[in-house]
Amino acid sequence: MLRTYLSAAGASVLKTVRPAPAPALDRIAGPGSAARTVRVTAEADSVARFDRAVGEPVRDVVPVTWLHAQAFGASLELMSARDFPLPVVGLVHIRNTVEQHAPVRVGETVEATVRVAALRTHPKGTEVVVTARFDVDGATRVEETSHYLAKGARVDGAESHEQPEREPFEAPAQTLEWTIAPRTADVYARVSGDVNPIHLNGLAARAFGFRGRIIHGMYTAAHGLAAAQVRADAFTWEVEFATPITLPARVAAAVRRDGAVTRVDVWDRKRGKPHMLSTVTERA
Amino acid sequence: MSQTPRTQSAPTTSAQQPPVRRAAILGGNRIPFARAHKQYARASNQDMLTSALDGLVARYGLAGHRMGEVAGGAVIKHSRDLNLTREAVLGSALSPETPAFDLGQACATGLETTVSIAQKIRLGQIEAGISAGVDSASDAPITVSEELRSTLLELNRAKTVPQRLKAVAKLRPSDLAPALPSNGEARTGLTMGEHQAITTAEWGIGREEQDELALASHRNLAAAWDRGFFDDLVTPYLGVTRDTNMRADSTLESLAKLSPVFGRGLSAEPTMTAGNSTPLTDGASTVLLSSEDWAAAQGIEPLAYLVDAEAAAVDFVGGHEGLLMAPAYAVPRLLARNGLTFADFDVFEIHEAFASTVLTHLAAWESEEFCRTRLGLDAPLGSIDRAKLNPNGSSLAAGHPFAATGGRIVASVAKHLRETGGTRALVSICAAGGQGLTAIIEA
Numbered sequence A: 001m002l003r004t005y006l007s008a009a010g011a012s013v014l015k016t017v018r019p020a021p022a023p024a025l026d027r028i029a030g031p032g033s034a035a036r037t038v039r040v041t042a043e044a045d046s047v048a049r050f051d052r053a054v055g056e057p058v059r060d061v062v063p064v065t066w067l068h069a070q071a072f073g074a075s076l077e078l079m080s081a082r083d084f085p086l087p088v089v090g091l092v093h094i095r096n097t098v099e100q101h102a103p104v105r106v107g108e109t110v111e112a113t114v115r116v117a118a119l120r121t122h123p124k125g126t127e128v129v130v131t132a133r134f135d136v137d138g139a140t141r142v143e144e145t146s147h148y149l150a151k152g153a154r155v156d157g158a159e160s161h162e163q164p165e166r167e168p169f170e171a172p173a174q175t176l177e178w179t180i181a182p183r184t185a186d187v188y189a190r191v192s193g194d195v196n197p198i199h200l201n202g203l204a205a206r207a208f209g210f211r212g213r214i215i216h217g218m219y220t221a222a223h224g225l226a227a228a229q230v231r232a233d234a235f236t237w238e239v240e241f242a243t244p245i246t247l248p249a250r251v252a253a254a255v256r257r258d259g260a261v262t263r264v265d266v267w268d269r270k271r272g273k274p275h276m277l278s279t280v281t282e283r284a
Numbered sequence B: 001m002s003q004t005p006r007t008q009s010a011p012t013t014s015a016q017q018p019p020v021r022r023a024a025i026l027g028g029n030r031i032p033f034a035r036a037h038k039q040y041a042r043a044s045n046q047d048m049l050t051s052a053l054d055g056l057v058a059r060y061g062l063a064g065h066r067m068g069e070v071a072g073g074a075v076i077k078h079s080r081d082l083n084l085t086r087e088a089v090l091g092s093a094l095s096p097e098t099p100a101f102d103l104g105q106a107c108a109t110g111l112e113t114t115v116s117i118a119q120k121i122r123l124g125q126i127e128a129g130i131s132a133g134v135d136s137a138s139d140a141p142i143t144v145s146e147e148l149r150s151t152l153l154e155l156n157r158a159k160t161v162p163q164r165l166k167a168v169a170k171l172r173p174s175d176l177a178p179a180l181p182s183n184g185e186a187r188t189g190l191t192m193g194e195h196q197a198i199t200t201a202e203w204g205i206g207r208e209e210q211d212e213l214a215l216a217s218h219r220n221l222a223a224a225w226d227r228g229f230f231d232d233l234v235t236p237y238l239g240v241t242r243d244t245n246m247r248a249d250s251t252l253e254s255l256a257k258l259s260p261v262f263g264r265g266l267s268a269e270p271t272m273t274a275g276n277s278t279p280l281t282d283g284a285s286t287v288l289l290s291s292e293d294w295a296a297a298q299g300i301e302p303l304a305y306l307v308d309a310e311a312a313a314v315d316f317v318g319g320h321e322g323l324l325m326a327p328a329y330a331v332p333r334l335l336a337r338n339g340l341t342f343a344d345f346d347v348f349e350i351h352e353a354f355a356s357t358v359l360t361h362l363a364a365w366e367s368e369e370f371c372r373t374r375l376g377l378d379a380p381l382g383s384i385d386r387a388k389l390n391p392n393g394s395s396l397a398a399g400h401p402f403a404a405t406g407g408r409i410v411a412s413v414a415k416h417l418r419e420t421g422g423t424r425a426l427v428s429i430c431a432a433g434g435q436g437l438t439a440i441i442e443a
Helices: A002-017 A044-054 A064-079 A182-192 A202-207 A217-228 B045-060 B084-090 B109-122 B146-157 B161-169 B192-203 B207-226 B252-256 B292-298 B326-338 B355-366 B368-373 B402-420
Strands: A036-041 A092-100 A109-122 A125-136 A139-151 A176-180 A234-241 A249-258 A261-268 A273-283 B023-030 B069-072 B100-102 B128-135 B260-262 B281-290 B304-313 B347-350 B424-431 B435-442
Touching: A036 A064, A044 A064, A044 A182, A044 A217, A064 A092, A064 A109, A064 A125, A064 A139, A064 A182, A064 A217, A092 A217, A109 A139, A176 A217, A182 A217, A217 A234, A217 A249, A217 A261, A217 A273, B023 B045, B023 B109, B023 B292, B023 B402, B045 B084, B045 B128, B045 B281, B069 B084, B069 B109, B084 B100, B084 B128, B109 B128, B109 B281, B109 B304, B109 B402, B109 B424, B109 B435, B128 B402, B146 B161, B192 B260, B192 B355, B207 B252, B207 B355, B281 B292, B281 B402, B304 B326, B304 B402, B326 B355, B326 B424, B326 B435, B347 B355, B347 B402, B355 B368, B355 B424, B402 B424, B402 B435
Parallel strands: B069 B100, B069 B128, B347 B424
Antiparallel strands: A036 A109, A092 A139, A092 A234, A109 A125, A125 A139, A176 A249, A234 A273, A249 A261, A261 A273, B023 B281, B023 B304, B128 B281, B304 B435, B424 B435
C-alpha cells in the first residue's frame, strides 16, 4: 500500500508536469470501465483488531468499515493508474454511503468488486465516485459508494453534476467527547492498511496544506458507526466529511436516535464547525 | 409492610415456603472519610475495608463470629482484588469461616450490598450479615496503555523470534506511559461533572442554590459531629478522627469565590465549582444487618428495617436523559409499589454527587411536565421539605469514596430515625452508567 502511495505520488507529479493526453473517459469511469476484484476472508484476528481500533465490540459480525478497508487498496490502484486524469495524492474523501443488505460474518470469504463509477463536476473541482460491491457466494451483502474530491482540478468530459446545498450546521446537545491521539492514527493505519502520510507524518501533512497530522476520515466515521450501536441486519449509512480533525484532538459528538434513524455528528466545540455528519437508517 | 406467608399454596416440589422476614439494620461502622492523596494515600482498599470491618466487630462483639455472609465492593478496583471482601474478612477478627462476595454498581455499590444482604435475611437464607463498600482514589490501579498491553500479550503468545520481533516492532515510546483510571463515562468520554453540567444547564439550576445546598451539607455534618452523632458510627483511622473534607466555617461568600470547573464549554453560565461538587475521597463503610431473632439473641436493639428498594437506569448515551437522573425515575416506582407519598417520609437522604444533582431531582419531582411526560404521572410528585433533606450532612461535606457512600448513608439514617422517633426514610443514590438505586428504611 505504501508503494501504491509512493508511485501515486510520483505519477501525480508527472501528471502536473506533463498532462496526460485526453483519456477515453468511459474506459476509466462508468459501467464500462475496468473493475478490480479482491478476494479476502474475514479472518477473526484481523476483524477483532479492527473492531478494537475503532471501538466496535468484538463479535461475529464484520463491520462495514472493515470491508471498506479491504477494498480501499484496489480503489487507490484504480485512481493511480497511468491514464487516470487526476492526481490521487491530494484527493479528499468527502462522502461515503454504505448499503448493507445482510451482514458479512467472521470466517466468510468476500469478493469485492471495485470500480470508478463516475468523474463529475464539483463547484470546487472534480468529484470521483468509486463503488465497491461485496459479495459472499455470489450474493451481494454490502454496497458502498465513496466520493473523493480533487480540489481545483478540471477534467474534460466529466459528467456535470449539481451538488446539493448543505444545510448550515447547528451543533446539537453534546452527548459524547472523543479524545483522539496521534497514536490512534498509527493504529488505524495498521488495521486498515491506509498509510497515507497525511495521517502519519506531521511534515507530510503540512506539505499538503494541513495544520498537522489528521485522523483518517474513515476512522472518525467507523468510530461514529460504533457509537450508533446499530444491530439491525440491514441498514443504510451515510457519512459526510466536512473538515479534517488535526491531531491530537478533543472533539464533541452527539448520538441522536429517533426510531429507525440514528444521527451521529462530530464537531469542533470551540469553532462550532462540523467534522463529520452521519446518519444510519435501519431497515426491517 | 407485612406479607402473608403462603402456607397453603399450590403443590410444589420444594419444602414449605418460609415467610419473608424483616431485615433489621443494627448499626454500622466506617472510618472517617479523607480527601484523596492525604492521610490514607498509602492505604489500600483492602486495608481500609479490613479496618472498617474490625471497628464493627469490636463495637458489636463479633470477634470470631461466623456471619452469614459479607457483601462488599469497590468502584475503582485492582485486578488482583478479585476477592476483595473475602480477603478483608480473612484479615479481620471475624471467623475465617465467614463467606463473602464482591459486587459492583458504581456509586450505588454500597447500597446494593446492603439490599443484597437484607434480601438474604428476609428470605431466611442467612441470619446476620454485613454489607460494606470501600474506595481509594489515592491508591488507584495504574494500567499500561492498550498498545503496550496488547503487545505484551502478543509477545507472550509468540513462539518464534521473528514473531516476537514483529510484536515489539509496533511499540512507540508514547505507548510506555502509564494510564490512570479515568473518571470519564466509558461510552461517552465525558466526565461525570461535564455530564451533570449539561443536566444542570437544562434545568437552569443556579449557582447560589447549589452553594446553599453545599453550605447546608457542611453545617449539618459539622453539627452532627459536634453533638456526638458519629461516636458510635465511626472509628478513627490513621490518626484521622473526623471527615477531612468538612469545612464547618464555610460561608456562602467563600463558596461564591470559587471558579466554575465544569460546564465551561456550554452556552449556559457555568455554575459547578469544587465547592458544590464532591471531591475525590478515600474511605470505607460497613453496615450490620440481621433477622429480628438474631438481634434479640445478641441483645442488640435494631435501629431500623430495610423495607424495599428500586433501581432505575436512563438512556444517557442517546442523549435522552441526563447521566445522573435515574433516581428521579426509581423513586416514583418505589413509592407507587409501597403506596406511599413524600408526605409519608420523615427524612430524605439524597446522595450529593453534585449539589445540582440533588437540585435537579427535586426540580424534576416538582415539575408537572417531567412527571407527566417522563414518569407518566397525573400530577407532580411534589416538594421535599428542605429541613428533612440530608439532616446530618451528605457527600458534599463528608466526601464520596464511591462504594463507601451507601453504607455511610444507611447506618446514619437508621440511627437518625431512632434518635428522632421518625418512622420512614427515603434513600437515593445516583451512579455512573446512568443508574440509580433507591430504598425505603423504616423504624
